Amino acid sequence: MKSWQRIAGIFLLIVSAIVIQQSVQVLRLFDAGQPGSGFMPFGLGVILAVLSVLLILTHLGPEQTEVRFLAEGWPRPIIALAIMAAFAVGFNWLGAVLGVVILVVAWLLILERKSVVISVATGVLTGAVVYLLFEVALQAPFPRGVLFGG
Amino acid sequence: MFDIGGLFQGFTIALSPLNLAFAFIGALLGTAVGVLPGLGPAATIALLLPVSHKIGSPVTAIILMAGVFYGAMYGGSTTSILLNIPGEAASVVTCIDGYQMAKKGRAGPALGIAAIGSFIAGTIGVLGLTLVAPPLAEFALKFGPPEYFSLTVLGLLLATYLTGESPLKGLIMAIMGLILGSVGLDPLSGAVRFDFGIPDLQSNIDFVTLAMGLFGVGEILINLEETGGVSILTTKIKNLWPSLADLTRSGWAMVRGSFLGFAVGILPGGGAVLASLVSYATEKRCSKHPEEFGQGAIEGVAGPEAANNSAATSSFIPLLTLGIPGNASTAMIFAVLLIQGITPGPFLLKEHAPVFWGVVASMYLGNAMLLVLNLPLVGMWAQLLRVPYAYLAPLVAVLTLVGVYSVNNSVFDIWVMTVMGIFGYIARKLKFDLGPLLLAFVLGPIMERSLRQALLMSQGSFHIFIGRPISAVLMATAILFVLGNVWTARRTKAKSASQAQGTAA
Numbered sequence A: 001m002k003s004w005q006r007i008a009g010i011f012l013l014i015v016s017a018i019v020i021q022q023s024v025q026v027l028r029l030f031d032a033g034q035p036g037s038g039f040m041p042f043g044l045g046v047i048l049a050v051l052s053v054l055l056i057l058t059h060l061g062p063e064q065t066e067v068r069f070l071a072e073g074w075p076r077p078i079i080a081l082a083i084m085a086a087f088a089v090g091f092n093w094l095g096a097v098l099g100v101v102i103l104v105v106a107w108l109l110i111l112e113r114k115s116v117v118i119s120v121a122t123g124v125l126t127g128a129v130v131y132l133l134f135e136v137a138l139q140a141p142f143p144r145g146v147l148f149g150g
Numbered sequence B: 001m002f003d004i005g006g007l008f009q010g011f012t013i014a015l016s017p018l019n020l021a022f023a024f025i026g027a028l029l030g031t032a033v034g035v036l037p038g039l040g041p042a043a044t045i046a047l048l049l050p051v052s053h054k055i056g057s058p059v060t061a062i063i064l065m066a067g068v069f070y071g072a073m074y075g076g077s078t079t080s081i082l083l084n085i086p087g088e089a090a091s092v093v094t095c096i097d098g099y100q101m102a103k104k105g106r107a108g109p110a111l112g113i114a115a116i117g118s119f120i121a122g123t124i125g126v127l128g129l130t131l132v133a134p135p136l137a138e139f140a141l142k143f144g145p146p147e148y149f150s151l152t153v154l155g156l157l158l159a160t161y162l163t164g165e166s167p168l169k170g171l172i173m174a175i176m177g178l179i180l181g182s183v184g185l186d187p188l189s190g191a192v193r194f195d196f197g198i199p200d201l202q203s204n205i206d207f208v209t210l211a212m213g214l215f216g217v218g219e220i221l222i223n224l225e226e227t228g229g230v231s232i233l234t235t236k237i238k239n240l241w242p243s244l245a246d247l248t249r250s251g252w253a254m255v256r257g258s259f260l261g262f263a264v265g266i267l268p269g270g271g272a273v274l275a276s277l278v279s280y281a282t283e284k285r286c287s288k289h290p291e292e293f294g295q296g297a298i299e300g301v302a303g304p305e306a307a308n309n310s311a312a313t314s315s316f317i318p319l320l321t322l323g324i325p326g327n328a329s330t331a332m333i334f335a336v337l338l339i340q341g342i343t344p345g346p347f348l349l350k351e352h353a354p355v356f357w358g359v360v361a362s363m364y365l366g367n368a369m370l371l372v373l374n375l376p377l378v379g380m381w382a383q384l385l386r387v388p389y390a391y392l393a394p395l396v397a398v399l400t401l402v403g404v405y406s407v408n409n410s411v412f413d414i415w416v417m418t419v420m421g422i423f424g425y426i427a428r429k430l431k432f433d434l435g436p437l438l439l440a441f442v443l444g445p446i447m448e449r450s451l452r453q454a455l456l457m458s459q460g461s462f463h464i465f466i467g468r469p470i471s472a473v474l475m476a477t478a479i480l481f482v483l484g485n486v487w488t489a490r491r492t493k494a495k496s497a498s499q500a501q502g503t504a505a
Helices: A002-026 A039-057 A075-094 A096-111 A116-137 B004-014 B017-035 B041-054 B058-083 B089-103 B107-140 B145-162 B167-181 B207-225 B244-266 B271-286 B299-314 B316-322 B328-339 B346-351 B353-374 B378-384 B389-408 B411-429 B435-457 B469-504
Strands: none
Touching: A002 A039, A002 B167, A039 B167, A039 B435, A075 A096, A075 B207, A075 B389, A075 B411, A096 A116, A096 B389, A116 B389, B004 B017, B004 B058, B004 B353, B017 B041, B017 B058, B017 B353, B041 B058, B041 B207, B041 B328, B041 B389, B058 B089, B058 B107, B058 B299, B058 B328, B058 B353, B089 B107, B089 B271, B089 B299, B107 B244, B107 B299, B107 B316, B107 B346, B107 B353, B145 B167, B145 B435, B145 B469, B167 B435, B207 B328, B207 B389, B207 B411, B207 B435, B244 B271, B244 B299, B244 B316, B271 B299, B299 B316, B316 B328, B316 B346, B316 B353, B328 B435, B346 B353, B389 B411
16 A cells, blocks of 8 residues: 555655645735735645655555455446446436436436346436425426437 | 533423434444444434434434434444444443353343443433533633633644544544545635636535535445455344343443443543443452452443443533534534534523523433343344445445535535545545544634634734633643643653563573
8 A cells, every 4th residue: 555655645645745736826925015815825835745745754665465446346436437427428418307317217227236127216216306305395396308408 | 500400491302292303313223333343323323414404403403313313322232242242332331241251141131231331420410511511501601702712722622632542643534534624615614625627625524524425425435445254153142131240240230330420421522431441440450259250240231332322422511501512423414413503602692591401401301212122122233233334335435426416516525525534534545544544624713713713812822812711711721731742652652661671581
């Protein structure tokens, strides 16, 4: 896991560099002699840089025990993220209810390897719950989508 | 000091049918969430944040969320005892002796004493809150910008060091939270920060989006990696009521746990987890039969369960009186109050006394409801565990995706939430605790506003933070705390090194 901690340290160092650069060049450290909008972010960027270096330094050297970063089921979160991203892309066009139905069906079919019947039934039920809870009860103005005249 | 009139007014508000109903719903949801592993109170409150937008009354919204929070403390003990799986983090310690009692056919008394201990502790916690909160709020009226800055620094440091395994990682998360909190409009100058040309980032990152991403989506991703299933203990649950011998043995444990939990819960970062650990260690030291701990000692269940419930209640004190949430769940409740247009802090009691006393009174009622829910319905809660995570995960995903959209009607929020979810997932894989990030995100605007106002007052001199007595004490406490931890860590490291050398020799 040490190598992953070092990678995290480098990522955080990059973040701190961006924060410091933005604070100094885009925002103002001081404004009419008083702390400006870049004052605190600059300080935070510097502290983050120091902590990132400490993180890297405290994880130097070889691994003492073998620890796997990726668990056995590592593709599953990636598949779930892909399904959620597809939902976000298609949300306005499909509408909330149809989008939910497709998300649940895809999730159960692809991720959980459930049967088509169970996946579709669960998807339709979830879509109905979302419709009743959010659109009817909470009056949330969701896009109606291509099927319901949106 | 003790506002009996305020408390009576609070009961009038809490006993309204609507508030009673929401207290019941919160307690029920919280217990279910506490029972189900993989979904904690913070994640559930995050999922309910869009709902809180629609609830017209601030008291009702807080009653619902508070019910979820302390309900989860009750529910967490069920899976700890029956399955050796903590339903939520504060019930980890209950697994140690609770599960052993279940294996010996004493699941009923274990569940019974956990529920009774939780009820007693919750009631003591609420009584303590009623007594301590008003004078503390009165004292906090003396706070100005320098004091608030020092207090937020101390609060964040305590929360960082007391939670999680690594203070360094906790500090990094806290700094990240402060940075994320500065994205968007600067509240003092109106300048736009860190938008990188993206118009949607010009308004600040919404708390709901961040919370649902880190705790909702992140939780799903972590749980999806686990490919093993959960086996259900098939032991019959009988004789829920503990015997007289059980009650005698665990009576003092419940009382000690209640007071210990109350004290620990007030500290930012203290909370239910630390309280239960401290209580377990204390009970083992106080017990006449310490060798029984780990084998099914009833005090090992009674003490920690009492402590975590009492801590859950007392953690409301810094939130309601100082406006400083001490953990992720109270940070969520802080956000709910802001959504309802109420700023938590010393003026809450002065300007919104009905909200304060209504919430306190509902906690009294909520504790009674939870005792009723947990004891007779324990069989039903155990059946909840049969719901496969395969169906729970897409349901939670749907609730997060749809819920976050419903806040601002923005697809951009869905993307931000997803990115936060990935960040939360990777952070947890690398053993970074997310609590300090969320706390810092909430405290960041208070901290920055206080810092800049204080420097305005002092015309740029940092001496103001040590020149004013209350601020000086808070700063000194923060510095001593950090130095103390660094010294302890070095001593422990030196001791381990010399022990290793001794072994090698």
